[in-house]
Amino acid sequence: MPERFNLASYFVDRHLVEGRADRPAIIFENRRHRYAEIAARMNQAGNALRRAGVESGDRVLIILPDSPAFVAAYFGAMKIGAVAVPTSTALRPADYAYLVEDSRAKVVVTESQPLDCALESPELEAAPTTADDAAFWLWTSGSTGPPKAAVHRHRDWMACCEGYARGVLGICADDVTFSSAKLFHAYGLGNGLMFPFYAGATSVLYPGKPAASAILQCAHQHRPTLFFSVPTHLAAMLRETDADNPYDLSSVRLGVSAAEPLPAEIFRRWRDRFGFEVLDGIGSTEVLHIYISNRPGEVRAGSSGVPVAGYEVRIADEQAHESGAGQTGDLWVRGASNATHYWNRPQLTAERMRRGWFFSGDKYRRDADGYYWYAGRSDDMFRVSGEWVSPIEIEGALIEHPAVLEAAVVARPDENQLPVVCAFVILKQPEHSGDVLAGELRDFVRRRLAGYKRPRRIEFLEELPKTATGKVQRYKLR
Secondary structure (H helix, E strand, O other): OOOEOOHHHHHHHHHHHOOOOOOEEEEEOOEEEEHHHHHHHHHHHHHHHHHOOOOOOOEEEEEOOOOHHHHHHHHHHHHOOOEEEEOOOOOOHHHHHHHHHHHOOOEEEEOOOOOOOOOOOOOOOOOOOEOOOEEEEEEOOOOOOOOOEEEEEOOHHHHHHHHHHHOOOOOOOOOEEEEOOOOOOHHHHHHHHHHHHHHOOEEEEOOOOOOHHHHHHHHHHHOOOEEEEOHHHHHHHHHHOOOOOOOOOOOOOEEEEOOOOOOHHHHHHHHHHHOOOEEEEEEOOOOOOEEEEOOOOOOOOOOOEEEOOOEEEEEEOOOOOEOOOOOEEEEEEEEOOOOOEEOOOHHHHHHHEEOOEEEEEEEEEEOOOOOEEEEEEOOOOEEEOOEEEOHHHHHHHHHOOOOEEEEEEEEEEOOOOOEEEEEEEEEOOHHHOOHHHHHHHHHHHHOOOOHHHOOOEEEEOOOOOEOOOOOEOHHHHO
16 A cells, blocks of 8 residues: 555546546446546535535545435545544434434534535645545444444455455446445445456446345346345345345345354245345454355355455454364454554544554354354343253244245343243234244244244344444344
C-alpha cells in the first residue's frame, strides 16, 4: 500500500483512468449507470458536503436505501477526507437520535434531506489521506445492546477484496453481483459495492425490503453471476418456490451466505433447486467481511470452510490456550482488515482487540482436515446434565426434518429451574403444528444426537426475532 491512499479514488476514479468509464457500474430500477456517471455524482456529493461545512475527519451519517445516491454519499464523504457512517433505513426515531449523538455527525444524509448536488461541480480532487486514516464506520448489529461503531481505515477493503473477492470468488470485470443483504452493514457493503467496484464489475442494487419474491424476481430479471444472501432469505426463497419455480437463476455461477451459519439441509435444497453452490462463511463487522469460507467445488455442507488468504485464525480455551482438532473454543482472528477500535468504547476495545487479534465471540471447532464448524455464540452455549450443548447442532438436526423451515434453540428453565433444551420452530406449513408433530420432531432429533440434546420443549412460531442483518436474537427467545 502506498502511504498516500484514498479509498474513493481507488474504487471509483481508477476505472476512468484505466478505460472503464463507459462500463456499467450499477443497475438500479432498470437503468444502467456508467462508472463515469458514478464518479461525477460522487464528486458532486463531496463538493456538497464541503459546502455544508464538512471537514476532514468529520462524520457523515448516511440513512439511504441501496441506490446511486447512497454510493455517491458514501464515496463522496471519504474522497474529501471525511468519515462515512452508513446506517439502516429501518430504525426508530430514538435509534437515530442515539446514532447521531454517539457519532457526533456533522451532517445527516437522508431521502427527505438529500444532498443538494444539482449545482455542484462534477470535478473534485481527492483529499491527501493516508492508508491508515479513518475512512468509514460500521455499526455492529446491536443484538445484545446498543450499537457500537467499528472504525475502519482507507486500506481495509483491499484485504477483503484481494483475499476473498479475488481469492475465493474469482471476481472479474465480467461479473454482475446482486446481494439481498443491504449496503448499510459490512456483508452487504462488500457484496453490493466494494467487490464489484474493485474489479470494475457491475452491481445490481435493489432499494426495497428483501422479500423472497422480490429478491427472486430481481435476480431473474437482471441475471447476476454472483448471488449473495443470508440463511433467512435463502430459506424464505425456498419456501416461495416450493410449489412452483418460475424464476430462472441459471446465470449465477456462485452463491454466498453469511451472517448466520447455513444449515447443511438448506445448502442441499438450494443446490438441488437452483443448480449452484452456496459458499457459507463467517465474517464480522469488526473484520469487515468473510475470513473463513468454503471454496467452490470443495464445500463441506454445514461447515464455515477454511481460513481466507491473509487471515490468521485460532481457537482457544478460556485460559487462552490453543485448542486442538475437535475441541471447541473461542474463535480469534487477525488480518489486515481488522478495525482499529470501537468508537468511544476503550474498555470494550481492550477486551476484544488484543495485539492485532479480534475476539469474535463465536465458539468453533476445527476438524482434522482444517474445516471450521460453528458451535454457537459464546453466550449461547449452555449446559444440560453437565454437558455443553451447541444450539447450532440441534437446529441443524431439526431443519433436516421435511416439515421444518427454520429453527432456533435456547436453554429455558424447567419446573426445577434447571436448564433444558427448548426449540422454536417455523414450519413450511404452519397448519400442521401441534403436539403430534412436536413429539415426532423430538424423536427425530433423538435418533440423530445424544439423548440430552433432545428438545424437552418445542414451540411453533410464525417467525423468529431477528436483527436487521438476519441474525436470530436468541436472548429474546430466552
